[in-house]
Amino acid sequence: MNSGAQPAPPQASTGSTAAGDGDGRIGRRSVAAIPRHFRHLLALDDFERAARRRLPRPLFGYVSGGVEEERSMRTAATAYDDHVFLPRYFAGVAGVSTATSLLGEEWDAPFGIAPMGLCALMGYRGDLALASAARDARIPMIVSGSSLIPLEEIMAENPRAWFQAYIPTGADRLRALLDRARAAGVETLVVTVDSPVGSNRENNMRSGFSSPLRPSLRLAWDGAVRPRWLFGTFLRTLWRHGIPHFENLYAERGIPIISRSVQREFGGRAHFAWEHFSEIRRLWPGRLVVKGILHPNDARRAVASGADALVISNHGGRQLDGTVAPLHVLPHIRAALPDVPLILDSGIRRGTQVVKALALGADFVLLGRPFNYAATLGQAPCVSYAISILRGEVARTLAQIGLRRTDELSPDNLVPRGPIAPGTFAEPEAPDAQCE
16 A cells, blocks of 8 residues: 555445345455455454554554553453353344444444544544544544644544543633634543553653654664655655644644654643533533543542543553553443443454443443554545444444344343353243244
C-alpha cells in the first residue's frame, strides 16, 4: 500500500440487516472480495504487525506501548478469556443486526474509535482519516485533545464526532476551551480523569520517543529506513501543512511537535477534583461523558455530578501499571448504575470480545490502536476496512450464539471458563408451541 488514495474497502453486510441472511452465510468473507492491497490484513492484530514495519521505531513504540512492565495492558486483554460463550441454536438468527443506540443516537455498530493523540504523525492527516471512516461507517469517533489537526477541521469532516478534553487549569482557560468546542459543533464532550500526573513510560525512553520530538541522528535514521512513512506521511505533511502543532489542548494553538527546547505542558491536573467536574457540567450544555472510571463509587459520584455516560477504562494501560481489568469491574459498575450508559475501553481486538463486554453490562465499547494502525497503513479506506472486519465479527458472533441484536445480550450468554458448577443452569424451559 502507498500513502495515497486507496481503493474503497469491501462493503460490510453486517449493519442494520445482514445480506445473505437466508442461506446461513451471515458475515462470511472470501479473499476475492477483499481489495488486493488489504488481503494480508484479515484481523485487527494484522494491522499492528504491518504498522510495525511501516513506522519508525520511536513512533511505533509510542502507539503500541504501555507503562512500566505493561501489566495493565495484558490484564485488560486477557480478561476476556475468563468468560466463554454458551450458544443456543434453532434460534432464528436471519437478519442479524449490529445497530445500537447510545446517548439518544443510532449507530451502525456497538463500537467506536477511542481518542488517540498524535495520529497525524503516524499516518498522513490521520485524525481526518479516522473521522471520515467513522462518519461513513456510522460509528462514533472521539477527537483527542492531543491531536495535531484543529478540532474545527475534524468536525467539518465528521459533524457527529465527540471531543475528549484534558481540562486546563484556570477558569478562563477552561471556559475558552469549552466555548471553542461548542463553536466547532461538538455535542458530546468527554472528560478524561485518569491522568492526574504523568506516567512512567520507560518504553518511550528506550525507543527514543519524546513529546515534542527532539531532532537527533537516531531519529533521523529511524525515519530514513522507513521511506514509505518518511515520504508518505512526514515530508508530505511538512510540504503541505508545515510542522504540526498540538492544536486542541487549549483554546489557542499549542506547541510544535518537533522542538529542541520546548517542553510540552503535562502538569496542572493533580489538583483536579469533583468540584471541578461539577463546574464543567455547569458550563457545558451538551452531553457529558467521563472517561477513566474503574471504581463503582467513582462511577456513582460522576453520575451524581452530572455525567451522562461513563467510559470504564485503564487508559489503554498507558497510565498506571497493575490496574484492575476494566472488564472485571464492569459488572459491578453495572450493578451500581443499572440505567446509566456504560462504555468499555481497553484491550478489545475481536468481535467476540465486543460481544462479551456487551453481555456483561456494557452498552458500547471503544478501540484505539488498531484504527490508528489502519490510518497509518492506508488512510480512511484502510480504517473503513478495519471497521468492516470488526463489525463482521460482531455479527457472526451474535448469530453463532443464537441472537439477532445486541440488546438481546445478557450474562446468561456466558459462563466462567473452566468446569461448570452444578446448578448453574435454570430449570428446563417449556417447549415452543410448534414443537409440542
